[in-house]
Amino acid sequence: MTKVLAIDDSRTIRNLLRVSLEGAGFEYHSACDGVEGVEQFTEVEPDVVITDINMPNMDGFGVIETLRTGPNRTTVPIIVLTTESGADLKTRARNAGATGWIVKPFDDGSLVSVLRRLTGHVV
Amino acid sequence: MSRNSIRDTFFEECEELLEALVEGLSAMEENTGDMEVVNAVFRAVHSIKGGAGAFGLDRLVAFAHAFETVMDKVRSHDLEVDEALMRLFHRSGDQLADLVEAARDEREPDSETESTILKELEAYLGESDKQDDFSFDALSLDFEAAPMSIEPAEPALRRFELRFRPTAALYANGHEPLLLFDALAELGTLEVTADLSELPEFDAFDPNDAVLSWQLTLDTAEDEMVLHEVFEFVESLCDLDIRVSGQSPEQQPEPEVEDSTAETVTSLAPSGIEAALPQTTQDTVEDARPATAPVQGANEPRGPRPTLRVDLDRVDRLINTVGELIINQAMISQRIEELELPAVSHLTNELEAYKLLARDIQEGVMAIRAQPVKPLFQRMSRIVREASEATGKKAKLVTEGDSTEVDKTVIERLADPLTHMVRNAVDHGLESPDRRTEIGKEPAGTIRLSASHRSGSVFIEIIDDGAGLDRKRIFEKAVEKGLIAPDAELSDQDIDNLLFLPGFSTASAVSNLSGRGVGMDVVRNAVAALGGRVSISSLPGAGTTFTIVLPLTLAVMDGFVISVSDQTMVIPISSIIETIRPNRRDLHQIGTDGRVIAVRGAYVPIVDVAGNLGLASSSNDIGGGVLLLVGTEAQGLAALRVDAIHDQRQVVIKSLESNYGAIPGVSAATILGDGKIALILDPDEVVKLHPAAPVLFTTPQPRTELRHA
Structure with a gap:
C-alpha cells in the first residue's frame, strides 16, 4: 500500500487528511511537528510526505531541508500543505526541495489525484 | 471517524489553541521581546484559521486572518508592540474565542464588536498587506498540475x-x-x-x-x-x-538539433x-534514491507525552463500576468479619491487599477525570480585563497553583461562580485608580487567584487588595432589605456572611457588571452543590479573600459511619474538626433547651442530630454519646451529638434526590458493606434545622445536594 506521512500541528487537519487519504486507500501516518515528522519519516519510510509550514519545534522548511539534505536524505515527493500562498514562500520551499504546494483548505479529490500522480498509487 | 466528529475535535482543538493564545498574550505582555512567544501566538491563530477553512467557517477565517497578519508584522519586526496594540490583541483574542464559540453553536456572532476590532486590526496593515487578498473560495493547486479534464470540443491542434x-x-x-x-x-x-x-x-x-x-x-x-x-x-x-x-x-x-541542447542530443534514440x-x-x-536508514528503534521519545483521547462517557462508566467495586469490597469485608476468623489469617491478609488495590484503582480512575485549573483561571483574565474596562478601574490578574488538578465536572461547574466572584472583586473590591493613588496604593489593583491541595481538599482563593468589606454598609443594607432586625448584634463574621443571603447586593446602582440577579447566595449554592463551601475574610483597607473549599472528587468520600437513634448514617470526615467524648463538667445548659459545651474556653452549641432530623432522641442524657465538632458556614462552630462512631470508611456517593427526593439535612446516600443504605448527612443543613438557631439563618434556602460526578 502507498504510504503517506502527513506532518501538521493541527489535529483537525490531521483528522481530515486521515479520512480522505485512508478513504482513497493510502496507508496513513502522521506527525504533529517537524521534529516528530522527521523521526516518523525514518520509521515509516513513506512514499510521499505532506507537510505544513507553520509548526512548532521545526517548521515545514526545516522538514524539507532535513529530508533533502540530512543524513538520511530522500527523493520521495514532499508536498507543502498550508494556508500560505505567498510567492516568496513558495520559491523558498521549492529551493529547499519541495515537490509541490497546495493551499488549504484542500479539496479531497484534488489532493488524492495529486498524490496518485506523484506516487503512481492505484486504488 | 465521521466529518461530524472531526468537527467536534476541531472545536476541542480550538479550545486548546485559545488557551495557548491567552497564555501567549499574557507572556507577550510581560516580555515583548520574546519572539518564541510571538511565534506561538501566531501559530495558535494560524491553526484556528486553517481548521476553520476546512469547515467553511468564513467569518472565523477572515477574522483569524486579519489577526494573524498583524501578528505576523510583529513577528517580522515591522510592528512594535505598544500598550494599545497589546490591548487590541487581547480583545482580538476574546473576539476570536467568541467567534469559535458561535461557530460551534452554529449561531451568528456579534458582528458589531467584530467589525470594530477588524477595522482596528486593519489600521495596522499597510496597503500591500490588504492587497494580499485572502481568498478561501478557490482551491489553488500550485503544482505541475495539468487540468483534470480535456475539452471534448475539437479546437485546432x-x-x-x-x-x-x-x-x-x-x-x-x-x-x-x-x-x-x-x-x-x-x-x-x-x-x-x-x-x-x-x-x-x-x-x-x-x-x-x-x-x-x-x-x-x-x-x-x-x-x-x-x-x-x-x-x-x-x-x-x-x-x-x-x-x-x-x-x-x-x-x-524533422528532427532538429537545438543549439542549447546540442551537446546532449547527438542522435535520436531508436524507436524500439x-x-x-x-x-x-x-x-x-529508484536507484538515485539513497537507501533510507534502518529503523533506529523507538527509543528516545521526543516532543509531548503521548496521550489518548477517550470518550468521557466511558470514563464515567468506569468510575461507576469502580464505585460498585468499592461497595462490593466493603460487603466482602463485612462477610469475612462475620466469620470471626483469627485476626491474622491468609484470608484477612489477602483482603487487606484487595482493599489497597481497589483504592489504587479508584484513585487512578479519578485521576483520569482530573484536570488542571489552568484553563479555568486563564478565562478569568478576560473577566478581569472586561470588568476593569467597564468600571474604569485598573486591575491585573495573578494566578498561583495553575497546575492543581480538580475533577473535570468541578471545573466546569466552578466556571460561573468563579466568574461572578472575580467580577465582584474588581467591581466591588477594588478602589478607583485615583482613590488608590490617594491612599498610597498602586493605581492598578491585583486580583489573585490561587489553587492548592490541602488535606484531601482543593482550596481556591480569590484575593483582592482593595478596600475590604464595608461592614457598616452591609449591615445597613441588610436592615434596609429586612433581612435582619435594626438592633441585631452581629459579629464581623456574621456581617460578612450576610453577603451570602439570597437577594443581598451591596451595589446600590445596577452597574454594567453586577446586579444581574446573581448574588453571592447563588455562588454559595453552586459551590455547596459540589460538596464544597465558601468563606470570606476581609481586612478593612487591605482587601478581601474568598475561599472555596472543595472535595477532590464527587464520586466517593471518606466518612464516619455513625449511629443516630438506631439509624446508621455517614458524615463526611472533611467537615469534622474533632471528635469529643464529652466530660460532664464541660456541659452547660442555657435557657430551656439550649446546651453548650466548653471547648478550650469557647462555648459551642450542641446540636442533637436525632432531634433535628425528627427522630426520637435515643437518650435524654446530654452527657451520653459522642460530639462531632464541625465548622459551619452559617454559625461557626457547632457540636453534633450522635450516639456512636462505628467506623471510618470510604463511601460511594449515590444521589438521593434523583432516586428518591430531597430530605432536609441529608445530602446523599450510600451503600454500606452489609448492603444497607445509609444517609449521608450535611452538617451545615443539620445545624440549620436546629430549632434554636438564630432567626437570621432560618430563611429557607435552596437545598444543595451532593451529586455523583
Whole structure:
C-alpha cells in the first residue's frame, strides 16, 4: 500500500487528511511537528510526505531541508500543505526541495489525484 | 471517524489553541521581546484559521486572518508592540474565542464588536498587506498540475516540440519525469523519445547523476502556457525548451538539433526503445534514491507525552463500576468479619491487599477525570480585563497553583461562580485608580487567584487588595432589605456572611457588571452543590479573600459511619474538626433547651442530630454519646451529638434526590458493606434545622445536594 506521512500541528487537519487519504486507500501516518515528522519519516519510510509550514519545534522548511539534505536524505515527493500562498514562500520551499504546494483548505479529490500522480498509487 | 466528529475535535482543538493564545498574550505582555512567544501566538491563530477553512467557517477565517497578519508584522519586526496594540490583541483574542464559540453553536456572532476590532486590526496593515487578498473560495493547486479534464470540443491542434533535460536536483526534489509525461499525455497525443547517449559505461555509472534527456512531441489544443504549468515546479530544475513546431500534426516533424541542447542530443534514440523507456526512468529514479536508514528503534521519545483521547462517557462508566467495586469490597469485608476468623489469617491478609488495590484503582480512575485549573483561571483574565474596562478601574490578574488538578465536572461547574466572584472583586473590591493613588496604593489593583491541595481538599482563593468589606454598609443594607432586625448584634463574621443571603447586593446602582440577579447566595449554592463551601475574610483597607473549599472528587468520600437513634448514617470526615467524648463538667445548659459545651474556653452549641432530623432522641442524657465538632458556614462552630462512631470508611456517593427526593439535612446516600443504605448527612443543613438557631439563618434556602460526578 502507498504510504503517506502527513506532518501538521493541527489535529483537525490531521483528522481530515486521515479520512480522505485512508478513504482513497493510502496507508496513513502522521506527525504533529517537524521534529516528530522527521523521526516518523525514518520509521515509516513513506512514499510521499505532506507537510505544513507553520509548526512548532521545526517548521515545514526545516522538514524539507532535513529530508533533502540530512543524513538520511530522500527523493520521495514532499508536498507543502498550508494556508500560505505567498510567492516568496513558495520559491523558498521549492529551493529547499519541495515537490509541490497546495493551499488549504484542500479539496479531497484534488489532493488524492495529486498524490496518485506523484506516487503512481492505484486504488 | 465521521466529518461530524472531526468537527467536534476541531472545536476541542480550538479550545486548546485559545488557551495557548491567552497564555501567549499574557507572556507577550510581560516580555515583548520574546519572539518564541510571538511565534506561538501566531501559530495558535494560524491553526484556528486553517481548521476553520476546512469547515467553511468564513467569518472565523477572515477574522483569524486579519489577526494573524498583524501578528505576523510583529513577528517580522515591522510592528512594535505598544500598550494599545497589546490591548487590541487581547480583545482580538476574546473576539476570536467568541467567534469559535458561535461557530460551534452554529449561531451568528456579534458582528458589531467584530467589525470594530477588524477595522482596528486593519489600521495596522499597510496597503500591500490588504492587497494580499485572502481568498478561501478557490482551491489553488500550485503544482505541475495539468487540468483534470480535456475539452471534448475539437479546437485546432498544434504540435509542440519539447526538449527536457532534468538536472540531478529534479530527482532529488522528488519529481518523476514519467509523471510529468503522464500529465502532458492528458493534454493530447504525446510521443516520447529518450536520449540515452549520455549513459556512461556500466562501471562508471553513478546512480545519483542525471544522464537522461527526452525529446517530446505533443499534439494538443492547449495553450503553450498550460504546458509551462505542467513544468511549473520543475522549470528551475531542468533544461526545458518548448516551441511550436509550426507544422501541422499530419506532417512528420524533422528532427532538429537545438543549439542549447546540442551537446546532449547527438542522435535520436531508436524507436524500439520507447516502450522500454518508462521502466528505465523508473529504475534510474529508484536507484538515485539513497537507501533510507534502518529503523533506529523507538527509543528516545521526543516532543509531548503521548496521550489518548477517550470518550468521557466511558470514563464515567468506569468510575461507576469502580464505585460498585468499592461497595462490593466493603460487603466482602463485612462477610469475612462475620466469620470471626483469627485476626491474622491468609484470608484477612489477602483482603487487606484487595482493599489497597481497589483504592489504587479508584484513585487512578479519578485521576483520569482530573484536570488542571489552568484553563479555568486563564478565562478569568478576560473577566478581569472586561470588568476593569467597564468600571474604569485598573486591575491585573495573578494566578498561583495553575497546575492543581480538580475533577473535570468541578471545573466546569466552578466556571460561573468563579466568574461572578472575580467580577465582584474588581467591581466591588477594588478602589478607583485615583482613590488608590490617594491612599498610597498602586493605581492598578491585583486580583489573585490561587489553587492548592490541602488535606484531601482543593482550596481556591480569590484575593483582592482593595478596600475590604464595608461592614457598616452591609449591615445597613441588610436592615434596609429586612433581612435582619435594626438592633441585631452581629459579629464581623456574621456581617460578612450576610453577603451570602439570597437577594443581598451591596451595589446600590445596577452597574454594567453586577446586579444581574446573581448574588453571592447563588455562588454559595453552586459551590455547596459540589460538596464544597465558601468563606470570606476581609481586612478593612487591605482587601478581601474568598475561599472555596472543595472535595477532590464527587464520586466517593471518606466518612464516619455513625449511629443516630438506631439509624446508621455517614458524615463526611472533611467537615469534622474533632471528635469529643464529652466530660460532664464541660456541659452547660442555657435557657430551656439550649446546651453548650466548653471547648478550650469557647462555648459551642450542641446540636442533637436525632432531634433535628425528627427522630426520637435515643437518650435524654446530654452527657451520653459522642460530639462531632464541625465548622459551619452559617454559625461557626457547632457540636453534633450522635450516639456512636462505628467506623471510618470510604463511601460511594449515590444521589438521593434523583432516586428518591430531597430530605432536609441529608445530602446523599450510600451503600454500606452489609448492603444497607445509609444517609449521608450535611452538617451545615443539620445545624440549620436546629430549632434554636438564630432567626437570621432560618430563611429557607435552596437545598444543595451532593451529586455523583
